[in-house]
Amino acid sequence: xxxxxxxxxxxxxxxxxxxxxxxxxxxxxxxxxxxxxxxxxxxxxxxxxxxxxxxxxxxxxxxxxxxxxxxxxxxxxxxxxxxxxxxxxxxxxxxxxxxxxxxxxxxxxxxxxxxxxxxxxxxxxxxxxxxxxxxxxxxxxxxxxxxxxxxxxxxxxxxxxxxxxxxxxxxxxxxxxxxxxxxxxxxxxxxxxxxxxxxxxxxxxxxxxxxxxxxxxxxxxxx
Numbered sequence: 001x002x003x004x005x006x007x008x009x010x011x012x013x014x015x016x017x018x019x020x021x022x023x024x025x026x027x028x029x030x031x032x033x034x035x036x037x038x039x040x041x042x043x044x045x046x047x048x049x050x051x052x053x054x055x056x057x058x059x060x061x062x063x064x065x066x067x068x069x070x071x072x073x074x075x076x077x078x079x080x081x082x083x084x085x086x087x088x089x090x091x092x093x094x095x096x097x098x099x100x101x102x103x104x105x106x107x108x109x110x111x112x113x114x115x116x117x118x119x120x121x122x123x124x125x126x127x128x129x130x131x132x133x134x135x136x137x138x139x140x141x142x143x144x145x146x147x148x149x150x151x152x153x154x155x156x157x158x159x160x161x162x163x164x165x166x167x168x169x170x171x172x173x174x175x176x177x178x179x180x181x182x183x184x185x186x187x188x189x190x191x192x193x194x195x196x197x198x199x200x201x202x203x204x205x206x207x208x209x210x211x212x213x214x215x216x217x218x219x220x221x222x223x
Contacts (some may be wrong), residue, residue: 012085027084027095031077036061037069037115040077040099042084052094053107054087055123056116057145057154065145070116076109077101087125111135114144117153178204180215192221 027049033041033052037058038079058069080101090095106125110116112134123131139146150179152160178188179195180202187194187202187210204210207217 005098024218027097027165031082034070034078036066037073037095037110040082042075047189049084049220050092050094050208051084052092052096053110054098055125055128056107056110058116059109059121059145059151060154060157063154063157064148065115065151068144069110070112072110073106078104082103082149084211087132100152102140107131108134112138114141114146119155119198121155127160178207178210180204180210180213185215186218187215188218190216194218194221 027042027044029044030088031040032043032048034039038053040051040052040053058073059066061067061070064068077099083100084095085098086095087098087101090096090158105162107116108131111118111131111202118128118131118135138144145151177187178187179197179200181194181199182202184200187204187207188197188200189207194200202210202213202215204215211217
């Protein structure tokens with residue numbers, strides 16, 4: 001192999017491998033959207049990037065302090081320039097990173113303000129141990145979400161919401177209140193869209209009671 005051929009192959013190898021060894025490039029741009037306390041949209045070079053703040057988890061929008069966490073983030077960075085230090089890309093295609101503004105780290109500020117948990121499952125960065133200390137300080141002082149006795153972490157809230165959204169089985173409603181249609185003599189359980197129909201004025205304490213009264217179960221909800 002001559003010298004030129006060797007140099008060509010070496011250059012080709014470096015071209016392929018060098019980018020893999022470099023750290024992810026930072027994003028710098030204007031914040032144009034706030035989805036919630038820990039999810040924002042940054043505009044850089046006419047392209048929008050969805051950013052998930054790394055290592056923390058703020059309350060969901062339907063949780064206590066979810067709106068306050070979102071407002072906290074909005075007050076500090078909306079329509080402002082930020083720098084995002086990319087750590088990863090999640091399964092939803094969002095850039096996971098540290099967000100810096102005015103020389104401060106938003107991820108850290110949310111924890112110190114008592115508006116975010118350190119996301120222990122994913123917070124594997126050197127700074128995470130320090131953040132855990134800030135979280136503990138906020139808890140001891142009763143700041144933000146720690147004002148309540150036992151705030152529910154958002155990851156548990158999401159699991160609970162997923163379970164509660166599962167279809168209601170017939171067994172689970174068999175002993176509950178049902179409404180009977182006095183004209184069709186069909187009864188419906190509370191999950192049925194016809195539960196409060198115009199003619200559903202017969203009220204029974206259970207489906208068994210409705211059946212004894214001569215009513216039959218709705219074919220849609222099972223009664």
